Amino acid sequence: MGTSTRRSRRLMAVAAVAALATGLLAGCSKDSDSGSSNDGGGSGKGKTTLTIGTFGVFGYKQAGLYDEYMKLHPNISIKENVTTRTDVYWPKVLTRLQAGSGTDDVQAIEVGNITEAVQTQGSKFVDLGKDVDKSQWLDWKNAQATTKDGKLIGLGTDVGPMAICYRKDLFKKAGLEADRTKLAAQWKGDWAKYVDLGKEYMKKAPKGTKFVDSASSIYNAALGGASERYYDKSGNVIWDKSAGVKKAWDVAMSVATSNMSAKLKQFDKPWDQGYANASFATVACPAWMIGYIEQKSGDAGKGNWDVAAAPTASNWGGSFLGVPTAGKHQKEAIALAKWLTAPEQQAKVFAKQASFPSTPSAYANLKPAADTTAYFSDAPITQIFGDSAKTIPVQVFGIKDQPINTAITDVGILQVEQKGKSPSQGWDAATNEIKDVLGQ
């Protein structure tokens, strides 16, 4: 009797362990099919759950677009998987795309990664070209998401036309012109003129303020207007010979070496505090940053911020929506991506958080939120960003665009700005870094 209980106990234990182990193994082998509740692909009465993977704040949820779509399509339910930072989001997407599982039904792609997606993941995305009227997007936006053999792997969401956001109150205190059209005329055509104005500002700068948040932001803004960046059209790295890079670097260097920068790193906590404390007078602002400025500057900034056209038409950021071929509900996913990127919906996102549409037909009746307009001193932001968006040059991106850019801004420029290195030392450091990035 005694032995038999012991045996049965032992058997129980073995069974329990085996059950546990198989359970775990089953857990691994069945990769979560991105939360879809219905594997049958929309057949039957069950609801189809579509997942959409985004980063940062896309504003779809905030603008109520998911709810609206679900109301229009009662058999669809939408789940958004948000990752805050792109540098965390993108590697994850890359591995899942290649594993062919775990991707969301709709996957957002940032412009800095679109070339990598086009050149290396083209076959992992559905060709959306035949499902949409391509002419509704800006040509350069489509071009960025088109593969060599003509596949369109992403539908343009927003674009990032640049303007200069500035504090009127600080400009007045420094004895400078504060009118947006006159200011724009003063620096029109050349970022160097904008830097010159910064030098004027610093002569009589209100205590504790600087002209600009960081040298890197001016670098990004100036580079965003250059047709030549780090790669040429055939995909060769030309960053060290590129005229656009050289020009943007020189502007950034004159900012970094003339004590007009608050020396903040963008999207870092202290940068947020800089907005709240009004510690810098200008920031080169792409449209999507408008909502951020409003949020971080708070009530104290209301009516003190204004927007003027940037020295050159320039673009920073913007995204695409793609549909991975690994998705189980591709048809529904395409319909959703198409709907979200249609001009009407883009206009709704603009009304919510000023992300600027990539579809020109939306420009005619864009209305920013009333409190945003009031916040920025009734500046005609639709017109300012729209003018910029229409004249942005077609930019060629490359596979390692983002790490190269980080090497220049967060190694090269940062060393000059915060560690007091000379511009040539900064350039050498960036050069070494980029060589390491490229494996040279």
Next chain:
Amino acid sequence: MKASPYAFIAPFFIIFGAFSLVPLLYTAWYSLHNVQLSSLDTQTWAGLDNYKNLLSSDFFWNALKNTFTIGLISTVPQLMAAIGLAHLLNYRLRGSTVWRVVMLTPYATSVAAATLVFTLLYSWDGGMINWLLHFVGIDPINWRESDWGSQFAVSSIVIWRWTGYNALIYLAAMQAIPTDLYESAAIDGANRWEQFRHVTIPQLRPTILFTVVVSTIGATQLFGEPLLFGGVSGSKGGSEHQYQTLGLYMYDQGWIIGNLGKASAIAWSMFLILMIIAVINLLFTRRLRKSQ
């Protein structure tokens, strides 16, 4: 047949195999190839190129040096403070449980939360530490970009988080020391300090060795604190890589730059370094045992 012991340990080995051994071997395979994050399926044989590349790379040696110095300035003070604290807690104290719980709180805090708070404290403009320093007439320090300052700041986070944990381990070991040893020491005329030096420390030797090994492994793999301390593009470990550890360098190469082959080589180098440390430790322990 005695199957049950094997069944009991099987889950560990199954999980270890699936999540540690296979990735480990796969990483070794990767480290001998050119693999890009964006094209995992096209691997071209590179032989030892990735390793050669590392040996000739300033970034690698810099990261190794940083890992070593940060490890040193975080581990040594941390373990010394832990012994001191444990010694104090070993006295009869009012509310000793409260003190012990308090000591363990930092360990229970997440790296992210702790680092976030420390980053604010060390903030260049308006951080509390610079504010305190200005009372003694020291100009604000740009902690994140300064060479030694950033390493000190990162170390302080590690020290804050791990001192209590080690103190508790020491305390447990101290309470296992028989009291008659202290009594006879006292009879021989040893004061408290001499008792600590000649009774406590020798008795703690195996425990100290254990904590040294664990801390060394932790220091070699240091990652979360410097990454989060750096904020945006924290994987660079500062503009001059002044606090880029091996872990950060690996992450930067693999996930930010997308060079998985090289990142794998870094991972294996870290593994080899740990093996070397383990061997040194083994020899050291043996000698220690023989001398006793």
